[in-house]
Amino acid sequence: MLTHEDIWRGIDRLARHAQTSPSGLARRAGLDSTTFNPSKRVSSDGKKPRWPSTESIAKALAAANLDFDDFAALISGQPRGGALLSRALADSEANNPFDATGHPVGPDWEAIPFPGLAPGDAYALTVQDDTMRPVYRPGDRLVVSHEAPTRVGDRVIIQRRDSTRAAWTLAEKTVQGVRLTPFDPLRPSINLPLSQIAWMARIIWVSQ
Template structure:
């Protein structure tokens, strides 16, 4: 029997898998940020409220997820079966040779970590060291990166430049010629880069916070 709590838990899991809070997931999907708040899950008299099919359709579209994957989140809380994905320290990932020209792991410094399967078979993990990106990411946090996920404004992204820099930021704008990144912390400067200076870019789809 399908339970009210199972549906809401699946929405929370989908948000977490995409590195978002429930309100962030609602906002990305074009919904009111309070759509998935705990207060919206039941009325003042205790009557249970179910999410609408329209809101579920919108969050699946915003996260490039299928209904089948959402059902698996309802069924067992893990989405797809766990598999091992490559993992490397964020600072070590910046060393030349750790990625191929398309942004897939290629070097010898990679380890492995178990993680619920994603639709991208080339997904990998980075372990954050230090607090240079705090409070967004802190020392020891794990972020999951998908080289094939589509990019949207507001996504957190990993960008490799032709100069060898490995940048993390929030996608502010992308055009035919440039990509603009907002910093994750206030003490960093925004960056506007020519796409011709970008080797590859990938979306951060989940974090362990």
């Protein structure tokens, strides 16, 4: 059974899939721009949940060129058809095609087949240089996710507040910050306060 939270999470993921915001998705669907806003999700007194209409969902899906099966897949977090957005990691360094939370934005992403299931927000970045050796080589495709929980020992991509971005091994995680180990064993670990981190995504799969 789908819950109120499930449906609205699906709307948010649908907007992200369409590379826009919930209000942008509503406008694209020919609806009032506030239709999918957080303020519309509960009653004015904050006590009763409010649900989007089936008509508004249908219009939003049509605007994103998806159907209700796709919407169900977005809600569950399992992409339908095994496709991911992808681009070169070096290009992403230069052009920063991410929103403030680290999700893909802009037109310069391509859809690629993915042989398996991944979280609904997953995307792929292709290594183009030798900076990640000896762990990753040019041509390796890294599938990353913000929804996948991060644990000590995971390999992650971190973007700092100054927009610099790099891949690391998560060596320690506290309420104040993280300790990161580079892939090159000759380089030292660094301690990074959470205040300097814009976003962190876990590398969940690698095609080598």
